Amino acid sequence: MVMGNFTGVWGIFEYMDETTETIEQIREKGVQPTVITPCPRHEIDHALGNPTTVLPWIALFFGALGCFVGYSLPAWTASDWVLPVSGKPILAIPPYTIIGFELTVLFTTIFTLISIALLGIIDSFRFPIPKAAKKYRRFQRDRFGVVVRCDAANLEQFETIMKSNGAEEVHVEK
Amino acid sequence: MGTASGYDPTAGKVIIDEHIGHPGIKATTLGYGEINDEMLAMLDKPHPSYYLLLLGFIMALGLGALSFAIQVDVGIGYSGISHPIAWGFYITNFVFWIGIGHAGTLISAVFYLTRAPWRTAIYRSAEAMTVFAVFTAGLFPLIHIGRPWLAFWLIPYPNERMLWVNFKSPLLWDVFAVTTYMSVSIMFFLLGLIPDIAILRDEAIRKGKKLKALVYAPLALAWRGTNHQWVHYMRGYLIFAAFATPLVFSVHSIVSWDFAMSSVPGWHTTIFAPYFVAGAIFSGLAMVLTVLIPIRAVFGLQDYITNHVIQSVSRVIIFTSIIVGYAYATEFFIGYYSGSPYERAIFYYRPFGEMQSWTLLGDNQLNFPQIAFWLMVFCNVIAPIPLWRWKVRNNPLAVWIIAALINVGMWFERFNIIGSSLQHEYDPASWGEYWPTIVETGVTIGSFGFFFTLFTIFVKSLPPMAIMELKEGTKPPMKNNVKKDGDG
Numbered sequence: 001m002v003m004g005n006f007t008g009v010w011g012i013f014e015y016m017d018e019t020t021e022t023i024e025q026i027r028e029k030g031v032q033p034t035v036i037t038p039c040p041r042h043e044i045d046h047a048l049g050n051p052t053t054v055l056p057w058i059a060l061f062f063g064a065l066g067c068f069v070g071y072s073l074p075a076w077t078a079s080d081w082v083l084p085v086s087g088k089p090i091l092a093i094p095p096y097t098i099i100g101f102e103l104t105v106l107f108t109t110i111f112t113l114i115s116i117a118l119l120g121i122i123d124s125f126r127f128p129i130p131k132a133a134k135k136y137r138r139f140q141r142d143r144f145g146v147v148v149r150c151d152a153a154n155l156e157q158f159e160t161i162m163k164s165n166g167a168e169e170v171h172v173e174k
Numbered sequence: 175m176g177t178a179s180g181y182d183p184t185a186g187k188v189i190i191d192e193h194i195g196h197p198g199i200k201a202t203t204l205g206y207g208e209i210n211d212e213m214l215a216m217l218d219k220p221h222p223s224y225y226l227l228l229l230g231f232i233m234a235l236g237l238g239a240l241s242f243a244i245q246v247d248v249g250i251g252y253s254g255i256s257h258p259i260a261w262g263f264y265i266t267n268f269v270f271w272i273g274i275g276h277a278g279t280l281i282s283a284v285f286y287l288t289r290a291p292w293r294t295a296i297y298r299s300a301e302a303m304t305v306f307a308v309f310t311a312g313l314f315p316l317i318h319i320g321r322p323w324l325a326f327w328l329i330p331y332p333n334e335r336m337l338w339v340n341f342k343s344p345l346l347w348d349v350f351a352v353t354t355y356m357s358v359s360i361m362f363f364l365l366g367l368i369p370d371i372a373i374l375r376d377e378a379i380r381k382g383k384k385l386k387a388l389v390y391a392p393l394a395l396a397w398r399g400t401n402h403q404w405v406h407y408m409r410g411y412l413i414f415a416a417f418a419t420p421l422v423f424s425v426h427s428i429v430s431w432d433f434a435m436s437s438v439p440g441w442h443t444t445i446f447a448p449y450f451v452a453g454a455i456f457s458g459l460a461m462v463l464t465v466l467i468p469i470r471a472v473f474g475l476q477d478y479i480t481n482h483v484i485q486s487v488s489r490v491i492i493f494t495s496i497i498v499g500y501a502y503a504t505e506f507f508i509g510y511y512s513g514s515p516y517e518r519a520i521f522y523y524r525p526f527g528e529m530q531s532w533t534l535l536g537d538n539q540l541n542f543p544q545i546a547f548w549l550m551v552f553c554n555v556i557a558p559i560p561l562w563r564w565k566v567r568n569n570p571l572a573v574w575i576i577a578a579l580i581n582v583g584m585w586f587e588r589f590n591i592i593g594s595s596l597q598h599e600y601d602p603a604s605w606g607e608y609w610p611t612i613v614e615t616g617v618t619i620g621s622f623g624f625f626f627t628l629f630t631i632f633v634k635s636l637p638p639m640a641i642m643e644l645k646e647g648t649k650p651p652m653k654n655n656v657k658k659d660g661d662g
Contacts, residue, residue, distance in 0.1 A: 015653040035401040038206050039369070039645035040408050048401055055409045063417075074341035077330060081338050088342070095342045098428060102350040105417045109358045113365060116410040117395060123402035137376040139399055140369075142206035142651070166653065 006130045007174060008149040009158040011167035012138070016043060019144040022165040023047040026148055026158060034127045036145035044144075058115045059108050066107025070100030130173045143168070206645050213641045214377055216473055220634050231627040238620005241613040242317060250320030252613055259596045259608040264318035267621055269588040270457070271311035272352065272429055273450075274625075275359065276422055277458025278304025282362060283418035286411075292486045294647050295478045298640045299469070299633070300462050301363045306628040307461075308356045310621050315348075317617060344428070344435040351428040355421055362414050369407070369642040372397035426454040433591065440520040440595035443508060449501035456494035456554070457584035459487050463577035467570050469633060478639060481568050488567045491580070495558040498587075502555065516600055524594045541607060543594035546586040553583020 013019040019035065020043050026033045027049065035044055045051065074096045082090055129147050139145050146167075148158045155172050162170045204212070245252050255262045278300040285293040316322040328349045330339045339346050375390035397403065430450035433441040463484065470479040509521035524547045557579040560566040567573060593608050610618075632638070 014651060016650040017652045017654055036399050037401070037404065038373075038399060039642045040404045041646075041650060043650070044401060045405075051401065051405050053406050053409050055406055056413065059413045073330065077338035077341065081336065083340065085342070092342055095347070098347045099341055099350055101420075101424060102347075102354040105421055106354045106357060108417050109361055109414055112410050112413050113361050116365070116406045119406045120396070120403045123400070123406075124396070124398075127400070127402055129398065129400065134398065137380040140373045140376040140397075141210050141380075 006128055006149065007152060007155075008130070008147065009155055009162065009170060009172050010130055010133045010145060010147040011162035011170040012136065013144040013146065013165075013167055014142075015166065016041060016144060018166040019146060020044060020047040022146050022162055022167070025161045025165070026146070029154075029157065029161075031148055031150060031154075031158070034129060034147040034149075036129070036133070036139040036147070038140055038142060038144075053119065055112065055115055055119065059112050062111035063104050063108040066103040066105070067100050069107070070103030071096050073103075074099050130171070132171060132173070204648060205651060206648070209641060209644050209648065210373060210377060213637050213639060213644070214374070216638065217374075217634060217636075224630070224634065228627065228630050231623050231630055234619050234623025235627050236620075236623070238617050238623055241616025241620060245317070245613045245617070246322075252611060254609055254611045254614055255318075256606075258599060258604050258606045259593065261318075261592050261596060262608055263589075263610045263614040263618055264314045266585065266589045266592050267618055268311050268314035268318070269429055269450075269592075270585050271307045271314070271621065271625070272355075273426060273454035273457045273584065273588075274461045275304040275307035275311065275355070275458065276426060276451075276454035277462045278302070278307075279355075279359060279362075279418050279422045280455055280458065281462070282366070283415040284422060286415045287419060290486070291647065292480075292483045294643045295475075295480075295483055295639055296462065296466060296487075297643075298366065298636075299466055299638045301359070301366065302632045302636075302638070303458075303461065303465065303629060304359045305356075305363050306625050306632070307458075308352070308359055309628065310625045312352060312356060313621070313624070315352075344431045347428050348432055351425050355425045358414075358418055358421055362418055365407075365411060365414060366640055367393075367636060368395055368397050369399065370637050370640060372399065373641055374637070422455075423451050426450045433595075438595045438599055439514070439516040440505075440509075440524070440591065443505065445501055445504055445508070449498070449505075452494045452497035452501065453554075453584060453587060456491060456498055457581060459491050459494070460577040460580035460584070463487055463491075463573055464581055465629065467574040467577070469638070470570070478644075481570070484570055484573055485564075485567045488561045488573055491558060491577070492561050495554060495561075495580075499555040502551065520595055520598055523598050524590060542609060543590055543597060546590035546593065550583050550587040550590050553579045554587060557583065 011022070013022065019037075023033055023035060023044070024047050027047075032048070035048065037044055071093075075091050078090050078092075084090065127147075128149065133139075133145060133147060136143075136145070146162065150158060152174060155174070159170050159172055253262065253264070255264070278297075281293050281300040282297045282304075285297070316325050319325060328339060328346065330341075339349075371390050372394040375387055375394045378384075378386035378390060427447035427450065430446035434443060434446035436442060466479055467484070470476060506521050509517040512518075524543055527541060527544050557576050560572065561576060566576075597607060598605050
């Protein structure tokens with residue numbers, strides 16, 4: 001969906017309990033809202049049905065890749081230019097464990113950071129927010145936002161839910 | 175400044191329940207908006223004395239840069255490093271600064287995983303210290319090698335020399351360990367900053383400060399605080415903490431193996447890894463207190479960096495001080511018990527000097543390792559003892575003095591290890607003496623200038639406390655103060 005064509009309702013809440021109540025009532029209608037908060041709250045997560053992320057799997061994959069590179073790079077370079085020292089093995093696994101460990105950590109963290117950014121971008125297309133909500137500057141300060149994307153036919157019911165739960169402002173985007 | 179109803183500044187008991195809040199931390203009784211205002215007020219135009227302080231640090235940095243320039247111009251021979259002492263002040267500084275960095279990762283990662291609530295107020299500054307300390311440490315191998323423009327030879331890349339680096343060398347392990355640690359520390363620091371920079375961006379727009387908004391907007395990486403972003407962010411933060419935790423213990427272990435893997439008397443011991451890690455945490459936390467206690471006084475942060483926070487850090491300092499003291503004693507015992515005359519000789523030489531006399535204060539000429547040894551014992555083992563008393567821990571000035579002494583002691587510990595063993599290896603014919611030259615002293619002063627310049631700029635350009643985490647730790651705004659089943 002193109003972000004300029006957003007159809008739905010978004011509301012601003014001062015209190016968290018009103019926000020969670022609104023989320024639960026919206027979810028009862030079969031719609032998953034997007035919630036904007038100044039900080040992460042478990043209460044919001046519970047109301048949203050404890051959403052999960054694929055991030056740990058990405059971290060696991062790149063951690064394993066880092067570990068593989070960490071062992072194989074020294075092994076390959078040792079084989080490429082054989083340098084015998086004091087009768088010690090050419091392919092020495094214990095010292096390579098250090099490189100393996102360091103690259104496991106390095107790969108995991110770099111790709112975790114990249115993935116946080118990329119998943120955020122992907123989600124901004126999957127769950128768009130109206131421009132007016134982006135321009136509202138108190139979500140990073142002290143207000144909670146609930147955004148519902150829906151058909152024109154359902155606008156009224158979500159507007160009613162938000163208003164009945166004490167939203168400070170409710171905006172309908174057609 | 176916001177209201178603080180229900181705030182009890184004398185409270186010291188920790189209640190680990192974010193819904194109830196921490197009675198010793200004022201932020202837990204403030205609203206979200208008030209936390210924003212208080213934290214952002216710290217970034218207002220500084221007092222003229224700030225610039226004076228910054229100028230002092232920049233001058234120290236300049237002295238270091240000038241000293242380094244002289245060394246590059248004349249050559250590494252201009253330093254005191256010469257046969258048989260190949261490692262002098264530079265490697266001492268390297269180990270010292272890497273150690274300083276450890277406290278930040280300990281506080282931001284290990285105490286995050288163990289859910290220590292007192293970390294919230296200090297972790298951002300400690301993390302910044304880690305980044306700047308590792309930057310500083312990273313300079314020293316480059317300065318030490320004499321021809322820093324050839325430092326890229328340490329990186330394994332296909333080259334026309336047809337050579338690869340030696341992955342079996344502890345020095346190369348160090349390259350990987352320190353660069354990984356630096357990268358992870360920077361990324362962890364930046365990750366924690368993203369939501370706070372979004373706050374700075376939105377507050378700048380809200381207050382009509384367009385230039386500031388323009389600077390902060392790209393740095394905030396389009397952060398909106400949606401539940402989708404938070405779920406990735408929080409899980410990612412946990413992954414970072416989980417991976418940074420073993421890094422805290424591994425980096426200084428690997429640094430210690432630079433020494434322990436050699437056959438030099440006084441270095442070749444298995445105790446080195448835990449001994450170095452404990453020392454790193456010990457010195458790092460001491461530096462955290464050395465820096466944060468004055469900041470707390472200047473910015474009036476007594477309600478955030480409470481006495482309880484200082485006490486908690488002090489307790490970890492006591493714990494690591496015991497480990498460090500025990501390690502000192504063990505080194506001596508093993509030196510004796512090994513039966514090796516070389517080990518016994520080095521552990522006589524460290525405290526007492528040359529074996530010229532049967533009396534401790536005979537005709538021995540005092541030299542640098544002896545000064546370092548006794549300063550190390552006094553500052554690291556004896557000076558922290560008063561911290562056992564609650565009254566001392568509760569007195570920020572007393573804690574600051576002890577922390578500053580620990581910093582001195584830990585620098586001399588590293589010098590004692592490096593200097594003494596290299597001066598007295600196996601063959602008396604190749605024994606030598608080390609005294610630093612003026613360029614080494616200048617570079618050492620410059621390293622402190624570099625670290626404190628970066629930190630001084632940091633405290634006025636980015637929030638020194640994590641605003642998002644302070645909000646997370648406070649009571650959320652609730653209309654009906656009744657918790658539903660399953661909440662929290």
